[in-house]
Amino acid sequence: MKTIHELVKDWGGFEKLVAALHETGDVTVEHNAHLVGRSGATRQIDVLLRHKQGLYEHLVVVECKYWNAAVERLHVDALATTVKEVGAAKGVIFSTKGFQSGAVTQAAHDNIELFTVRELTDEEWGLPGKVVNLFLQVNAVSVGNPQLLGTFSFSGFEPRNPSLNIIIGNPDSDSRTPMFKEGDPERTLEEYLSRIARESAAKFYPSRPVAFRNGSHDGKLLLRGKVSVAPKAPIRIEVNGGIIMVPRVEFDVGLVVNQSRIVIDRSSSYLFAFAVEDCVRDRAAYVTKKSSEAVTVIEPIAVPDSMNSDDVVKNGSLISVWVKGFESFDQFAGLSYGQLVEA
Structure with missing residues (x-):
């Protein structure tokens, strides 16, 4: 399994990775989609999610920020405008460098989701880590x-x-x-x-x-x-x-x-395995996809507070x-x- 930076070389690669993270089988995922807004202008969407339920279809607009700095508040404002323009139910921003505090505050106000994609820690893999x-x-x-x-x-x-x-x-x-x-x-x-x-x-x-x-x-x-x-x-x-x-x-x-x-490389059976942090609600999830499976699996991360590294066999032992x-x-x-x- 490759790391985020081995999988992603540029912003386009990050968009494709974020699209793959959503391939859970519950939604239709489109990369680099285009929608005509209420003003008649065409909007480019990094990743568009379509969720159909009965007679209704819900759209989720996803922006991907493969930057060297945290996302600022003005980018949350811009996405909130796009969500209204195309009539989407939700707007989401994915980043590899996190978000400024002002962006988090604005996102909570505008009902925008903010997620940071990062590598799993040793504790999240289960000590002693990804490689035993x-x-x-x-x-x-x-x-x-x-x-x-x-x-x-x-x-x-x-x-x-x-x-x-x-x-x-x-x-x-x-x-x-x-x-x-x-x-x-x-x-x-x-x-x-x-x-x-x-x-x-x-x-x-x-x-x-x-x-x-x-x-x-x-x-x-x-x-x-x-x-x-x-x-x-x-x-x-x-x-x-x-x-x-x-x-x-x-x-x-x-x-x-x-x-x-x-x-033992515990990641060897995965195409990818990352942590996705919800920066608005302060929680995180495992996002994994095995080589043998067609869909991505998302599960909440729950690392026990009582975990003591002194009680775990260390690498090199x-x-x-x-x-x-x-x-x-x-x-x-x-x-x-x-x-x-x-x-």
Whole structure:
């Protein structure tokens, strides 16, 4: 969709735009019409609207002012004279630069309508505005190389085999090692390490939009980090008929960041979408026409007074989503710790 000044290059273009604004299907619209007045003189009308209702026809005379300054009072007087001359029911002036206060006062007296055509504000489109420009990052975590350090057992509670094969990241073959750690809700070592891995990954990578080397904002990042956990009291693990106490756990965390840029132009389906301000009655309306529709739609603008821009996502913001499952750690094998690379 083009802006007003992209659509309109001169006064003739503005007249055609104003004519299109009235193509609602309720009236007949004529551009550059000519009417013979009561004095016998021919009057040129920028846009003439004919509204037929039963046996009667009502004429509305529209003048279009594509100027660099506000419309003055004398132009309202001139239109009021034209309305009387041609026997019209109403006179209207459209402007892109508004109206002087004297023109508004005179228009209210002469029953002339005054409208300013302007672009819709971000609030009128609905924040964050006509174009929505956001970043989406879908983050997935991986756990690799878990090591239980400094383990010991109490006499009489030694397991038959103290070795463990901890697997995290494959729902079909994940291990489940019973664990007790005071103050934590997890009941298996794998659940505990999974939570720590997610918390650590969020600290390793402060979420922010990324520009990739090729200039795109769509791509994939990999990050590998090292985690060491030493709780105040050792973790108690039940394994192979015995109990192992674990003072410290170390493991690697891999983070996959898939970033996409989301750009939505909310005006893309419209031929035009403008605000038309009624300068006499101090109200405004949406005037829109979609590419797929034959008629123009006019609806009142009602922006909630309670709208708070602080509560709305701003353009350029990042939406970060964390995937519930885990990635395979194989893709991180060749990375150095703390190294953020494009995949």
